[in-house]
Amino acid sequence: MAVDAPPSKTFTRDEVAQRGKSDDALWFIIDTFVYDATDFVDAHPGGEAVLRQVAGTDATTAFYNLHRHEVLARYADMAIGTIAGEKPSIITPQPGDLSPVPYAEPLWLTPPFKSPYYGESHRRLRRFVREFVDTHVTPEALEAERTGQHISQGLIERMGAAGLLHLRMGPGRHLDGAAELAGGAVKPREVDYFHDLVNTQEFVRATARGFQDGNLAGMTIGLSPVLNFCRNDALRARVTEEVFAGRKKICLAITEAFAGSDVAGLRTTAEKTPDGRFYVVNGTKKWITNGTFSDYFSTAVRTGKGLSMLLIERGEGVETKPIKTSYSAAAGTAYVTFDNVKVPVENLIGEENKGAYVVFSNFNHERWVMAAASVRLSRVVVEECLKWSHQRLVFGKRLIDQPVIRQKLAKMIALVEANQAWLESVTYQMCEMPYAQQARHLAGPISLLKMSCTRAAHEIADEAVQIWGGRGLTQTGMGRVIENFNRTYKFDAILGGAEEVLGDLGVRQAMKNMPKAML
Numbered sequence: 388m389a390v391d392a393p394p395s396k397t398f399t400r401d402e403v404a405q406r407g408k409s410d411d412a413l414w415f416i417i418d419t420f421v422y423d424a425t426d427f428v429d430a431h432p433g434g435e436a437v438l439r440q441v442a443g444t445d446a447t448t449a450f451y452n453l454h455r456h457e458v459l460a461r462y463a464d465m466a467i468g469t470i471a472g473e474k475p476s477i478i479t480p481q482p483g484d485l486s487p488v489p490y491a492e493p494l495w496l497t498p499p500f501k502s503p504y505y506g507e508s509h510r511r512l513r514r515f516v517r518e519f520v521d522t523h524v525t526p527e528a529l530e531a532e533r534t535g536q537h538i539s540q541g542l543i544e545r546m547g548a549a550g551l552l553h554l555r556m557g558p559g560r561h562l563d564g565a566a567e568l569a570g571g572a573v574k575p576r577e578v579d580y581f582h583d584l585v586n587t588q589e590f591v592r593a594t595a596r597g598f599q600d601g602n603l604a605g606m607t608i609g610l611s612p613v614l615n616f617c618r619n620d621a622l623r624a625r626v627t628e629e630v631f632a633g634r635k636k637i638c639l640a641i642t643e644a645f646a647g648s649d650v651a652g653l654r655t656t657a658e659k660t661p662d663g664r665f666y667v668v669n670g671t672k673k674w675i676t677n678g679t680f681s682d683y684f685s686t687a688v689r690t691g692k693g694l695s696m697l698l699i700e701r702g703e704g705v706e707t708k709p710i711k712t713s714y715s716a717a718a719g720t721a722y723v724t725f726d727n728v729k730v731p732v733e734n735l736i737g738e739e740n741k742g743a744y745v746v747f748s749n750f751n752h753e754r755w756v757m758a759a760a761s762v763r764l765s766r767v768v769v770e771e772c773l774k775w776s777h778q779r780l781v782f783g784k785r786l787i788d789q790p791v792i793r794q795k796l797a798k799m800i801a802l803v804e805a806n807q808a809w810l811e812s813v814t815y816q817m818c819e820m821p822y823a824q825q826a827r828h829l830a831g832p833i834s835l836l837k838m839s840c841t842r843a844a845h846e847i848a849d850e851a852v853q854i855w856g857g858r859g860l861t862q863t864g865m866g867r868v869i870e871n872f873n874r875t876y877k878f879d880a881i882l883g884g885a886e887e888v889l890g891d892l893g894v895r896q897a898m899k900n901m902p903k904a905m906l
């Protein structure tokens with residue numbers, strides 16, 4: 388990267404002014420670097436004329452008014468030297484770095500603020516995961532978001548080997564199987580839900596919503612019923628090992644064309660064979676994240692007197708086809724059909740006809756992950772808006788100098804900070820409660836939290852697009868993060884329970900604890 392390792396040649400500003408706009412050369416300065424764009428004019432996406440206009444000059448302001456900083460790194464070989472005696476003032480973030488932008492990081496990562504929730508192992512984990520994401524995830528995520536390619540086997544194996552897949556399932560005995568967690572940043576026995584939170588929120592920074600789900604979101608929600616409710620130890624151990632090693636992929640298959648948030652309306656059936664050795668499954672599932680590339684489906688089925696959960700392996704009678712949604716095909720969203728699929732009775736997860744308990748317990752962690760992801764992505768949007776408002780010049784001044792823009796930013800910051808604080812408070816309760824108690828006491832608060840985060844995302848997307856104008860609607864260039872967020876934030880408001888259903892659930896749960904007496 389030129390901005391990190393500048394070419395050793397130096398020039399004076401006068402030299403650039405004279406040589407830079409001669410007949411056979413087109414040079415300009417950005418920060419303290421001299422760029423030779425002579426052979427770039429035809430390739431420049433913004434055209435030749437604009438480059439000719441800045442030939443020989445300091446084009447720093449013009450450049451940052453129109454480009455993301457990362458463009459410079461992509462075209463590093465155009466830098467031919469630096470200005471003699473001048474020090475660069477532009478910061479090039481390195482993999483793993485914290486952002487210097489105010490409110491770009493949660494308070495616990497912003498000096499001099501403190502938090503009672505995080506210790507040294509959380510900080511070590513944050514460093515490890517951020518560097519991992521910046522180096523290995525973001526480049527693949529941005530490319531896959533464009534092409535719709537599924538996650539690469541290489542990335543899955545790399546995450547598995549680093550224990551990052553294990554960590555996504557939260558604390559528990561599954562961690563004992565990990566060779567090393569995040570380069571030794573945290574030991575299996577010390578993992579709590581704040582490590583899970585750090586891991587979840589760091590991955591979101593790849594800013595590609597479809598790929599974010601394509602990055603084994605199906606595992607986070609589909610493996611957890613197996614870990615928590617599968618009574619067949621051998622099956623649980625085998626599936627867990629295969630999934631963490633990246634040999635097999637798993638997803639959660641609940642929703643149907645007939646029933647989304649209304650789980651009681653599911654119609655997929657499982658009938659026992661006369662010899663009692665198999666279930667025969669018939670039905671369909673819709674909007675199944677990672678379904679197109681999964682080998683296992685943790686599936687909610689009707690078994691006569693109620694719902695049950697079955698682990699169904701891809702095989703005869705199981706078909707998946709992609710559903711085109713408004714985020715990228717990298718998520719592997721599928722329509723799944725089960726046509727007389729024979730499933731061994733050992734694959735029952737939890738008890739027969741008591742699957743509703745499995746489904747609803749499982750929702751808690753899923754919704755909490757979605758809340759964590761939604762608020763973290765909202766924060767990235769706030770960061771983008773702060774950077775843009777700071778560098779964008781309109782009507783002769785920076786955007787940030789307009790009170791109307793500052794009002795929008797204030798609202799966005801307040802929403803993110805409030806939700807992150809609530810999220811951390813709920814996470815602390817999760818750390819203090821065994822899984823069964825969480826299901827009893829936290830279903831309501833987690834539902835309300837997710838509703839709050841996604842409502843906030845709605846407000847934040849709206850304000851962000853207004854701040855960015857046309858760029859907030861453009862998939863490439865400066866506003867790509869805003870465009871992606873505005874197009875996809877609704878996924879969190881629907882998946883795992885629609886906002887309205889969750890709000891209602893939260894209040895109904897609260898009313899269970901309402902004293903009968905008039906108060």
Ligand code: HEM
Binds near residue numbers: 865
């Ligand atoms: C090292 C120098 C430069 C490189 C590598 C470069 C590269 C690019 C790239 C990749 C784009 C596509 C949009 C994006 O990805 O952000 C772009 C757009 C553009 N560039 Fe440059 N550029 C450079 C310098 C400049 C300068 C000095 C100007 C002068 C004002 C300029 C004016 C523009 C314009 C007007 C657009 C279109 C922006 C839009 O559609 O919003 N570029 N440039």
